[in-house]
Amino acid sequence: MWADWVALFIRWFHVIAGIAWIGASFYFIWLDNNLRQPPQWKKDKGIKGDLWAVHGGGFYEVAKYEYGPEQIPKTLHWFKWEAYATWLSGMLLLIWMYYLGAEAYLIDPGVKAMEASTAISLGLGFIFGGLFIYEIACRSPLAKSAGLFAVFLVLFLSLSAWLATQWFSGRGAYIHVGALIGTIMAGNVFFTIIPSQRKLVQAVTDKEPIDPQWGAGAKLRSVHNNYLTLPIIFLMISNHYPMTYQHPQSWLVLVAIAAVSAWIRHFFNLRHIGIVRPSILITGAIGMLFIAIWVSKPQTTPVQTSVESAPTIPVNQDIMALMQKHCSNCHSETPSDDIFVVAPLGLKLDNWSQVIQWAPRIHHRVSVTKDMPFLNKTEMTEEERQKITDWYHEAIRK
Ligand code: HEC
Numbered sequence: 001m002w003a004d005w006v007a008l009f010i011r012w013f014h015v016i017a018g019i020a021w022i023g024a025s026f027y028f029i030w031l032d033n034n035l036r037q038p039p040q041w042k043k044d045k046g047i048k049g050d051l052w053a054v055h056g057g058g059f060y061e062v063a064k065y066e067y068g069p070e071q072i073p074k075t076l077h078w079f080k081w082e083a084y085a086t087w088l089s090g091m092l093l094l095i096w097m098y099y100l101g102a103e104a105y106l107i108d109p110g111v112k113a114m115e116a117s118t119a120i121s122l123g124l125g126f127i128f129g130g131l132f133i134y135e136i137a138c139r140s141p142l143a144k145s146a147g148l149f150a151v152f153l154v155l156f157l158s159l160s161a162w163l164a165t166q167w168f169s170g171r172g173a174y175i176h177v178g179a180l181i182g183t184i185m186a187g188n189v190f191f192t193i194i195p196s197q198r199k200l201v202q203a204v205t206d207k208e209p210i211d212p213q214w215g216a217g218a219k220l221r222s223v224h225n226n227y228l229t230l231p232i233i234f235l236m237i238s239n240h241y242p243m244t245y246q247h248p249q250s251w252l253v254l255v256a257i258a259a260v261s262a263w264i265r266h267f268f269n270l271r272h273i274g275i276v277r278p279s280i281l282i283t284g285a286i287g288m289l290f291i292a293i294w295v296s297k298p299q300t301t302p303v304q305t306s307v308e309s310a311p312t313i314p315v316n317q318d319i320m321a322l323m324q325k326h327c328s329n330c331h332s333e334t335p336s337d338d339i340f341v342v343a344p345l346g347l348k349l350d351n352w353s354q355v356i357q358w359a360p361r362i363h364h365r366v367s368v369t370k371d372m373p374f375l376n377k378t379e380m381t382e383e384e385r386q387k388i389t390d391w392y393h394e395a396i397r398k
Pocket residue numbers: 322323326327328329330331337340344345347358361362365366372373374377378380
């Protein structure tokens with residue numbers, strides 16, 4: 001039970017930190033794009049952009065300096081802990097849910113059977129290996145052309161998504177692509193944006209000239225982060241939508257939705273600088289509609305996920321019958337429920353291997369929290385719950 005509480009607190013914190021990070025990031029982009037020519041007396045002080053706002057019962061005056069103030073003020077806000085806190089809590093949540101619970105959440109024997117330790121190593125290798133490749137690419141001549149680099153990013157993301165779906169469960173794959181993108185974004189703050197700001201502050205303090213290169217490098221990374229915001233938020237909420245990560249071409253669904261959402265972000269970026277291109281929103285909406293139609297299309301070829309790699313725990317026909325009676329109308333490859341037409345959370349209980357894979361969570365939801373079957377739709381009795389409890393203690397947690 002307490003494990004769920006820990007998960008709740010980490011997730012809660014993670015969401016709050018994420019809101020603070022992306023909120024600050026959206027705010028500064030908006031700020032930058034709404035700066036106007038300042039009056040002459042401000043220009044004389046070295047201010048290049050002027051902005052007035054009213055919020056929460058007060059007026060705010062913001063000034064952006066061309067280079068820097070004459071002196072670094074005593075209190076200077078940096079906006080970096082939002083990013084670090086989001087990343088740290090996200091990693092913690094990944095470890096808590098997907099690595100400590102690797103057997104249930106990360107490994108799907110129907111995709112690839114493996115030991116928990118192998119899956120965790122692959123997961124970490126995926127995230128940090130991906131970060132490494134991205135960092136190399138940013139430092140290569142590729143980064144000189146925005147167009148080429150965009151092509152690279154799309155290919156890189158597609159390959160990562162494809163690779164993840166070859167290794168992990170549907171949810172595990174999506175969350176790993178999300179973790180990779182989040183790591184790249186936090187890495188951009190940590191490895192590039194903050195160090196170049198440090199140089200900037202140092203130069204102003206020492207009254208040294210400012211190298212435009214620092215700003216340019218940081219700018220490129222902020223632009224990447226900006227386009228990644230919508231895709232990463234999609235990945236973070238995708239776990240609620242099994243039709244995406246359970247699709248036979250789930251990697252392609254991921255790439256398509258990420259691409260369309262980045263395209264929609266482009267609309268807002270242009271709009272901030274005064275260019276309104278409704279065609280982007282329209283094509284984006286049409287793109288999303290096509291994705292929805294494609295994903296919802298019934299699969300002609302049934303996906304092969306039934307696993308017969310004999311689990312070591314002997315088959316218990318009574319338990320299997322209980323699953324069929326009470327669970328598989330929702331938790332199945334082919335659900336018969338009127339509402340849940342795709343297995344919730346991708347959790348299927350069609351065969352014994354799947355029941356064993358999920359045994360601890362089944363016991364938890366049926367015997368401890370007693371909130372499965374969902375709303376007790378299939379009317380499971382106390383005696384039937386007790387059977388699951390007894391079996392769990394005898395066969396699984398001996
Ligand atoms: C009417 C549909 C429905 C039925 C029937 C149903 N479930 Fe669920 N199940 C859901 C939904 C929706 C979720 C996701 C939301 C949630 O976790 O509460 C879910 C989630 C779960 C989870 C959560 C996995 C996790 O990571 O915590 C488990 C375990 C589970 N169900 C087991 C069962 C078992 C065992 C049965 C049969 C005794 C069952 N369910 C019957 C709809 C159903």
